[in-house]
Amino acid sequence: MPKMAYVCMRLIAYKDKIKMNNKTEIFKALADETRLRILNLFIKFGESLCVCELTDALKLPQYHISKHLNVIRNSGILKPEREGTWVYYKLDNSNSDIKDLVKFLKNFLTEQQLEADYNSLKQRLLLREEGKCVIGFVSEVDLIKKIKIKTKE
Template sequence: MSNFIKIFKVLGDETRLRLVNLFLQADEGLCVCEIGDALELPQYQISRHLTILENAGMLQTTRIGTWIYHRIDWESSPFLSDLFKMLSKHIAEVFTEDTKKLKQRLALREEGKCVVGFIPKEELKQLIKNKKEGKL
C-alpha cells in the first residue's frame, strides 16, 4: 500500500484527527496524561492511537525524565508537512472543546513540563479552578 493511502487511512479515524488537532494547536510536545484529559479518553486508547500515528511517520517523541512527549514530525515528509499546514488552518474550528480543555490542562505545567500526571476528572477541574484563581 502506498504511503499516501496509509496516511489517509490513519487520519480517517475521528480520535486520531482529534489527536492531530491537539498537536497542531500546541507549541510543544504533549504527554499522554495531558492528551487524555483534553480528550477525556483513557490512557490505553490514547497510547494505541499514538502508536498508529507514530508508525505512519506523523509523530516524534522525546523523553524528559519519566515523561514522554509527543509532537508533530514536520520533517518526516514534504507531503505530511503540507497536509499538516492545511489541517492547521481548518481543524481547530471543528474540535474547539478539545482545544479549550488542552489549554486549561497545559496551564498546569511547571517550567513547561507536565507535573500532574493522571488524576480523577473532579480533581483536575479543581486544580484548573485554583490555577485560574491564583491559589496554586
C-alpha cells in the same frame, strides 16, 4: 471467457506496483475520529504534548490514546520523545510532506468538537510547570481544584 483473462492481467499488474504506502498510511492515520481529535490538539497547540495531557484533554482511556498514538506515529506524522517517565509526542516537522499536511489541516479541521477539545487541553496545560507536564492523570473535578490552588499562588 474474456472475464478470466481480465482477472489474470490484474494480478500481474498488481505485482509490479510501486509502493505508495506512505501516503496511504498517512491517510489511514487520519481516518479515525479519535486520531483526528488527537492530531487536532498537536496542530492547534503546535508543540510537544505528553500522553497524560492528551488522555485528560480527550477524556478517553490511557491505553486507547496510547494505541492511537502508535498508529499516528507509524504513519510518520508524530514522533515521540521520552523525558523521564513522561513521553512527549510532536509533529515531525523534519518531513516536508508532514509539514504540508499540517498546514492544510490547520484550515481544514474546523469542527466544534475540535475547538472544545483544544479548550479542554488548554485547561490541562495550566498545570504545567516551566512548560513541562509534572502530573499524571487528573479527573475533571480535580483539575478544577488544582487550577484554583495554582492561580492563588
